[in-house]
Amino acid sequence: xxxxxxxxxxxxxxxxxxxxxxxxxGNQLMDLGIEMERRVTVGDRLEDLTAVFQERSLYADVIxxxxxxxPTTDDMSALAMANAKNxxxxxxxxxxxxxxxxxxxxxxxxxxxxxxxxxxxxTAIMIDNPVGxxxxxxxxxxxxxxxxxxxxxxxxxxxxxxxxxxxxQQEFDLEETxxxxxxxxxxxxxxxxxxxxxxxxxxxxxxxGYRSSMPxxxxxxxxxxxxxxxxxxxVTARVKxxxxxxxxxxxxxxxxxxIHHLLLQQKKTLSLAESCTGGLIASQLVDFPGSSNYLxxxxxxxxxxxxxxxxxxxxxxxxxxxxxxxxxxEAMASGARNILDSDYAxxxxxxxxxxxxxxxxxxxxxxxxxxxxxxxxxxxxxIPINNRSMIRTITCAIAYDMxxxxxxxxxxxxxxxxxxxx
Amino acid sequence: xxxxxxxxxxxxxxxxxxxxxxxxxGNQLMDLGIEMERRVTVGDRLEDLTAVFQERSLYADVIxxxxxxxPTTDDMSALAMANAKNxxxxxxxxxxxxxxxxxxxxxxxxxxxxxxxxxxxxTAIMIDNPVGxxxxxxxxxxxxxxxxxxxxxxxxxxxxxxxxxxxxQQEFDLEETxxxxxxxxxxxxxxxxxxxxxxxxxxxxxxxGYRSSMPxxxxxxxxxxxxxxxxxxxVTARVKxxxxxxxxxxxxxxxxxxIHHLLLQQKKTLSLAESCTGGLIASQLVDFPGSSNYLxxxxxxxxxxxxxxxxxxxxxxxxxxxxxxxxxxEAMASGARNILDSDYAxxxxxxxxxxxxxxxxxxxxxxxxxxxxxxxxxxxxxIPINNRSMIRTITCAIAYDMxxxxxxxxxxxxxxxxxxxx
Numbered sequence: 001x002x003x004x005x006x007x008x009x010x011x012x013x014x015x016x017x018x019x020x021x022x023x024x025x026g027n028q029l030m031d032l033g034i035e036m037e038r039r040v041t042v043g044d045r046l047e048d049l050t051a052v053f054q055e056r057s058l059y060a061d062v063i064x065x066x067x068x069x070x071p072t073t074d075d076m077s078a079l080a081m082a083n084a085k086n087x088x089x090x091x092x093x094x095x096x097x098x099x100x101x102x103x104x105x106x107x108x109x110x111x112x113x114x115x116x117x118x119x120x121x122x123t124a125i126m127i128d129n130p131v132g133x134x135x136x137x138x139x140x141x142x143x144x145x146x147x148x149x150x151x152x153x154x155x156x157x158x159x160x161x162x163x164x165x166x167x168x169q170q171e172f173d174l175e176e177t178x179x180x181x182x183x184x185x186x187x188x189x190x191x192x193x194x195x196x197x198x199x200x201x202x203x204x205x206x207x208x209g210y211r212s213s214m215p216x217x218x219x220x221x222x223x224x225x226x227x228x229x230x231x232x233x234x235v236t237a238r239v240k241x242x243x244x245x246x247x248x249x250x251x252x253x254x255x256x257x258x259i260h261h262l263l264l265q266q267k268k269t270l271s272l273a274e275s276c277t278g279g280l281i282a283s284q285l286v287d288f289p290g291s292s293n294y295l296x297x298x299x300x301x302x303x304x305x306x307x308x309x310x311x312x313x314x315x316x317x318x319x320x321x322x323x324x325x326x327x328x329x330e331a332m333a334s335g336a337r338n339i340l341d342s343d344y345a346x347x348x349x350x351x352x353x354x355x356x357x358x359x360x361x362x363x364x365x366x367x368x369x370x371x372x373x374x375x376x377x378x379x380x381x382x383i384p385i386n387n388r389s390m391i392r393t394i395t396c397a398i399a400y401d402m403x404x405x406x407x408x409x410x411x412x413x414x415x416x417x418x419x420x421x422x
Numbered sequence: 423x424x425x426x427x428x429x430x431x432x433x434x435x436x437x438x439x440x441x442x443x444x445x446x447x448g449n450q451l452m453d454l455g456i457e458m459e460r461r462v463t464v465g466d467r468l469e470d471l472t473a474v475f476q477e478r479s480l481y482a483d484v485i486x487x488x489x490x491x492x493p494t495t496d497d498m499s500a501l502a503m504a505n506a507k508n509x510x511x512x513x514x515x516x517x518x519x520x521x522x523x524x525x526x527x528x529x530x531x532x533x534x535x536x537x538x539x540x541x542x543x544x545t546a547i548m549i550d551n552p553v554g555x556x557x558x559x560x561x562x563x564x565x566x567x568x569x570x571x572x573x574x575x576x577x578x579x580x581x582x583x584x585x586x587x588x589x590x591q592q593e594f595d596l597e598e599t600x601x602x603x604x605x606x607x608x609x610x611x612x613x614x615x616x617x618x619x620x621x622x623x624x625x626x627x628x629x630x631g632y633r634s635s636m637p638x639x640x641x642x643x644x645x646x647x648x649x650x651x652x653x654x655x656x657v658t659a660r661v662k663x664x665x666x667x668x669x670x671x672x673x674x675x676x677x678x679x680x681i682h683h684l685l686l687q688q689k690k691t692l693s694l695a696e697s698c699t700g701g702l703i704a705s706q707l708v709d710f711p712g713s714s715n716y717l718x719x720x721x722x723x724x725x726x727x728x729x730x731x732x733x734x735x736x737x738x739x740x741x742x743x744x745x746x747x748x749x750x751x752e753a754m755a756s757g758a759r760n761i762l763d764s765d766y767a768x769x770x771x772x773x774x775x776x777x778x779x780x781x782x783x784x785x786x787x788x789x790x791x792x793x794x795x796x797x798x799x800x801x802x803x804x805i806p807i808n809n810r811s812m813i814r815t816i817t818c819a820i821a822y823d824m825x826x827x828x829x830x831x832x833x834x835x836x837x838x839x840x841x842x843x844x
Contacts, residue, residue, distance in 0.1 A: 013444035016448075038435075041444075043457070193536050194533075209433075209496055279700075279701025279722065289725075300704045353711065388711055
């Protein structure tokens with residue numbers, strides 16, 4: 001089965017809205033082990049829509065079309081489809097009555113423009129939309145079933161889950177079993193990873209892919225069919241052996257998520273003292289519901305006065321060693337941990353740039369410390385990227401990874417191939 | 423000039439990453455008054471890539487291709503283009519040397535796999551990438567120039583701005599003068615905006631567009647030609663009159679950027695006490711170089727013990743009124759401001775959900791206070807969206823807007839049409 005998607009709408013094409021429907025739909029298919037072949041995004045011009053329906057119907061078995069079913073004049077998916085098939089638009093009495101009932105249930109008269117939403121291509125099979133005024137429909141043209149869905153995200157999602165997926169499962173007998181294994185890495189470049197992993201023998205029907213999402217690279221092993229699924233654990237083990245310290249999660253898409261789950265699991269508390277990361281660690285953790293179970297406080301001590309007043313870092317230490325130093329961040333971590341006697345505290349301080357660097361501490365120099373009730377660990381590294389936001393993001397990741405390793409009983413200071421220790 | 427975009431990569435097609443490059447690029451074109459005709463998204467299959475390059479080169483004058491220039495085996499845009507044009511891949515000596523220098527400058531040897539990034543189709547014209555290891559290139563096939571760019575967002579953006587746009591401006595003689603006016607709004611829904619603005623008479627050759635980027639809607643007024651440019655200030659003034667309080671910036675893309683510039687300009691200092699926003703305000707400000715000039719500290723007091731210990735909020739107040747109350751956030755703002763006697767302090771506390779809501783304080787109830795040296799203002803609102811991340815983002819925006827209004831000498835508490843005051 002070859003499946004494609006056609007996204008319609010000037011606002012999607014011109015970037016006024018980011019096309020989250022397309023990404024969501026791709027993920028739904030992947031969870032079913034179905035690969036999409038192509039996605040085409042077109043604006044609201046009738047002739048473009050007609051042309052793209054005709055053209056793609058020659059190549060795909062199923063085409064999901066998203067958008068253009070609304071009541072306004074720039075919604076013309078139904079008309080374009082009727083033109084593409086050279087047939088008339090015909091009123092679907094059932095949907096017309098549904099619409100009228102929808103409005104009268106709400107004590108309103110149906111606006112004239114909505115009648116258009118019951119006009120479907122003559123050979124269309126209507127698809128119910130229980131949560132909106134735009135019904136879906138499907139039409140066969142050439143080799144393809146074109147399946148039309150509304151652009152409103154929650155209407156689209158419900159129609160995909162309740163109608164589209166059962167339709168393709170039945171129509172195309174999707175029985176083949178598939179399995180996906182994801183491995184999240186940190187601290188190793190994509191080319192170094194590829195150099196090492198491309199030498200591994202990968203059995204037939206297992207494919208390996210990479211997804212780079214700064215500061216992580218995720219490795220995906222996709223197995224298709226019984227034999228490949230059986231071989232997957234062994235392949236995974238060999239990949240993990242190559243990764244070593246660079247493997248930071250098997251279950252979660254980010255280090256923040258990994259830390260969130262580990263802290264909840266182990267019922268440990270955390271405090272933070274953030275200088276160059278400036279609240280980024282706290283903010284990423286607070287984004288998870290339930291983070292209040294472990295996160296006690298975070299002090300963004302951006303000026304030196306805040307470091308001494310709030311964290312009890314002695315002025316002498318800052319004057320002697322500087323704000324970006326092992327001595328200062330260790331004092332910050334201890335100070336943060338002491339306030340409410342947390343199980344752990346993380347502290348960061350660094351030169352995020354673009355200004356503020358020196359020969360001794362160039363932009364990208366960051367220092368991170370982890371304090372527990374009984375010990376303190378720290379490291380100073382140089383991140384070789386002159387980009388403020390990236391330096392802050394990578395600093396967060398190193399901090400998370402120190403805590404992750406401590407929670408798992410490992411030495412908190414790892415070796416990352418692309419980050420130099422100082 | 424007909425312009426299309428081809429986005430490549432399994433991870434974009436399958437929705438593992440949302441294609442923000444495509445949306446950003448659409449916006450860039452719109453700012454130049456250029457409409458995109460079509461966008462095609464394909465995966466990492468060589469034959470699909472080759473076919474789509476050949477096919478689209480028959481219809482478009484310029485095709486920007488994004489992604490597939492990395493060092494790994496699933497990056498094959500260059501090979502697919504060479505196949506599409508039926509020519510060989512040839513090493514570009516200049517880029518090979520640039521790559522080797524890039525690595526040796528960093529005290530590293532170039533991994534073998536990177537050599538692939540200097541292999542370009544025989545007739546390609548190399549395009550410099552000063553911030554990454556993937557050079558771009560352009561190739562003429564049929565009627566189209568195919569212009570290849572890296573998928574890494576900051577590399578892509580730099581190449582578009584510094585190389586792609588000048589290229590099409592020169593190649594296609596885009597001389598017509600245009601002007602763009604952007605107005606950033608907050609607190610008003612798109613349909614309400616459209617209902618009011620669509621009634622304004624807009625002169626010929628001025629077009630009005632919207633870009634929705636939660637929590638903001640940006641209004642764009644685009645003028646094409648001398649007469650339209652002359653009329654633009656008058657149209658802008660009429661739009662501003664309709665917007666009233668909803669207009670929050672004329673020069674900056676976000677409220678955070680507006681606040682950053684106002685604080686620098688007025689040389690005022692700021693402290694923060696964040697509960698439900700959890701470091702998000704601090705983090706967004708710290709992302710701007712120079713924020714250390716005004717941001718003194720931020721206390722993320724996520725548990726009540728932190729509020730009393732760090733901010734000196736009395737336990738009695740929290741017990742009597744609750745953590746999400748006018749009384750508590752006012753005490754938090756005062757407490758935060760007092761520590762280093764900042765000019766201003768902002769404090770937030772709210773029910774971000776999905777749990778923790780009650781009949782009295784449902785999910786979405788948030789309280790925000792602003793303290794100055796002489797006064798304190800606060801408001802409790804209900805944000806009618808059951809989404810943790812969105813509630814936190816909108817809370818930040820309200821906090822910024824209170825500070826913005828105070829800095830401009832206005833009443834800090836505005837009326838937002840879509841947010842209910844409590």
